Amino acid sequence: MQFKEIIGHKDIKEHLVRTVQENRVSHAQLFLGPEGSGSLALAYAYAQFLNCENRQLTDSCGECPSCRKYSKLIHPDLHMSYPFIAKHKEDTATDYADSWRKSFLSNPYMGLEYWRNQLDADNKQVNINIAEAHGIIKKLSLKSFEAEYKVLIMWLPEYLDTQGNALLKLIEEPPEKTLFILVAENQDKILNTIISRTQLVKIKKLDHMEVAQHLKSVYHLSDQESAEIAFIADGNLQEAMNQILRKQIIILA
Ligand SMILES: [Zn+2]
Structure with missing residues (x-):
């Protein structure tokens, strides 16, 4: 890595x-x-x-x-x-x-x-x-x-x-x-x-903007969806992924 x-x-x-x-x-x-x-x-x-x-x-x-x-x-x-x-x-x-x-x-x-x-x-x-x-x-x-x-x-x-x-x-x-x-x-x-x-x-938790940006580029979420999930996840990317799976808005590549 x-x-x-x-x-x-x-x-x-x-x-x-x-x-x-x-x-x-x-x-x-x-x-x-x-x-x-x-x-x-x-x-x-x-x-x-x-x-x-x-x-x-x-x-x-x-x-x-x-x-x-x-x-x-x-x-x-x-x-x-x-x-x-x-x-x-x-x-x-x-x-x-x-x-x-x-x-x-x-x-x-x-x-x-x-x-x-x-x-x-x-x-x-x-x-x-x-x-x-x-x-x-x-x-x-x-x-x-x-x-x-x-x-x-x-x-x-x-x-x-x-x-x-x-x-x-x-x-x-x-x-x-x-x-x-x-x-x-x-x-x-x-x-x-x-x-x-x-x-x-x-090591600090990630900030919301960084998480939202990542969700947008990797999972192709909208600005609003990314921001909402990033807010709930509160810097925890694992939690953000859990949220995406839960909402089933994941778009498989
Ligand atoms: Zn090398």
Whole structure:
């Protein structure tokens, strides 16, 4: 994913680009933004930019071998973690990697409910289990395959529960050239011990105009329909999509 594919967040994009250009990428960062704001997309775009072999001034090139793999979420040095339903205690997020890629690539603004639907979760509990925490420690202790940086992007560390304590040492003293990005929605539900070890990147909700503009161009809605939905969604693009589906005014391409 490239920065230019993500709606809004001009300041955050500039900040992230600068950290790479000035060689001061903090090894553990907490991207904190409400559902549907694009914080997960920003994390992926940042990682892609960091590993791009032909970085442009404000974005990754989108064409080098690294960008091509990143854009499909298949780069061997990109590790992805997220809540899932563990059917067995040894299950890890990797068991759901195909669904994850499909979900994110079709809806980079997805919220937890959307992801749960992809998992056929019914009422089952999703979480990030201890096997996943141990798997992360193991994966990040290996040498990178081809990129300069190994990257781990963990979505919704709120679901780590106390398993997160297993990761503290890794977050505090990660192996060299490792970037750890946690993408969270609710600061109160994250272990304090994790918060104190990460650099906070605060991501605001999108503004109504940005959402309305996006709905107009992607879903071909009228000015009035876009504005109404953007108002109800209040900066949450996932909610805007839910509204569109509910109203069944989606025009299939
Ligand atoms: Zn590139």
